[in-house]
Amino acid sequence: MRLTYLTNHVSPYRVSTLAALSRLTDGMNLLLTGSESAPELEREPIRIVKVPSLQIARVRHHPAGYDEKFELHVPLGTLGALLREESCNVFSVELGLRTAFAALWRKFGRNRRLIVHADLSEATERGRGYARLLLRRLLLRHVDRVLVNGASGARYLQTLGCPPDRIGRLPYASDIAHFQWIPDLPAHADNEGPLRLLYVGRLVEVKGLVPFLDRLANALRARPRQRVSLTLVGDGDLAAAIDAVDCPANLTVQRIGAIPYEQVPDHYARADVVVMPSLGDTWGLCVNEAMASGRPVLGSVGAQAVDELVIDGVTGWRFDMQAPLTLDNAIARMLASTPAERAALGRNARRTAADFSPERIAVRIIDAFQHTRGLPPISEAIPPATEPAVSVAGPRRAARLSGSARPPT
Known part of the structure; x- marks a missing residue:
């Protein structure tokens, strides 16, 4: 099949x-309504078509109390670009104006299929305006299938009237090979160094870094003999607020700034635990990356990746940023964990991440189009990639696990 991929x-x-998706097609075109994209894309056998679009900078105040900066795209050239395409299969990455033009393309043609990736969650969509909700309800009647990142996105779409049988799952994937070289965590500490925490992503309000850092600092004031270092990889307008947090002497915070993507695995390799304290994320790819690196995740269920991938006591520790006591509890359990327990959690995490490779996510997209045409899924020929993960209940259980067997909005 030929495929047109529509995104900004x-x-x-x-x-x-x-790249994995293009290998499963007889030809794939990328219609790009934004002005910039990853230069690595130019090396792939994908035809890229730049579509004229008006971009408007906006700021949205979320009901949870944070401000979110974003760009509103008005993709004026989308319909014309789609009409020039030879493909009768369109995959649109959003549930807004681009998809509205794609729905018109679908309506006035024969044998055309439109599948939408709705990159959203209940947390991120709280407080949306009436006009946007009305447009989404209308669009959901004129698409063949909708793919969401996880259960939260599916529940949100059902509130808009989308039938459950038209909703499929499409979580984010990261290149597992990029992180496979990273060794598992050692089961025994080689030195008396600090517990090394890592955050990878934008330094913006929605990521919850300042309230997380406040609670972590309070926990360490009660544990003056325990040392922790937190490395922040990324940049954003919250840098000054992070620097202003009053941290005790046994907590050091280092900001690395933005770095090339190929350097990111080096930081995962040096970490003991990866933190993701988001107030609301449609996914949170650092969770995939951490787990692919064999690192446990201390994460907020406000990030859909944590809600979908992190099992408390199995691949990390979960908490809710809207319930501070759950954060305190998760921090306490993380600080009390032994190297053997963290190593066992990391091995479980690595096994879980194997099912979220680019190839498997690409297969889900093709399967969605197969479903709309009444054809069998190609995934039936692909065996499962993982074994069941094992719960880590304490030091003795972790010791038994130590001999057992790991790819930023």
Whole structure:
């Protein structure tokens, strides 16, 4: 089949999924309504068509109390570009104006299929305006299938009247090979160094870093003999607020700034635990990357990746940023964990991440189109990639696990 992929931007970590998807088609065109994309995309056998679009900078105040900066795209050239395409299969990455033009293309043609990736969750969509909700309800009647990142996105679409049998799952993927070289965590500490925490992503309000850092600092004031270091990889307008947090002497915070994507695995390799304290994320790809690196995740269920991938006591520790006591509890359990327990959690995490490779996510997209045409899924020929993960209940259980067997909005 030939495929047209409609989006506004392709980040470096999405290139591997697009490359895997193109290999499953007889030809794939990328209609790009944004001005920039990852340069790595140019090396893939994908025809890129730049579509004229008006971009308007906006700020949205979320009901949870944070401000979110974004760009509103008015993709004026989308319908004309779609009409020039030879493909009768369109995959649109959003549930807004681009998809509205794609729905018109579908309506006035024969044998055309439109599948939408709705990159959203209940947390991110709280407080949306009436006009946007009305447009989404209308669009859901004129698409063949909708794919969401996880259960939260599916529940949100059902509130808009989308039938459950038209909703499929399409979580984010990261290039597992990028992180496979990273060794598992050692089961025994070689030195008396600090517990090394890592955050990878934008330094913006929605990521919850300042309230997380406040609670972590309070926990360490009660544990003056325990040392922790937190490394922040990324940049954003919250840098000054992070620097202003009053941290005790046994907590050091280092900001690395933005770095090339190929350097990111080096930081995962040096970490003991990866943190993701998001107030609301449609996914949170650092969770995939951490787990592919064999690192447990201390994460907020406000990030859909945590809600979908992190099992408390199995691949990390979960909490809710809207319930501070759950955060305190998760931090306490993380601080009390032994190297053997963290190593066992990391091995479980690595096994879980194997099912979220670019190739498997690409297969889900093709299967969605197969479903709309009454054809069998190609995934039936692909065996499962993982074994069941094992719960880590304490030091003795972790010791038994130590001999057992790991790819930023």
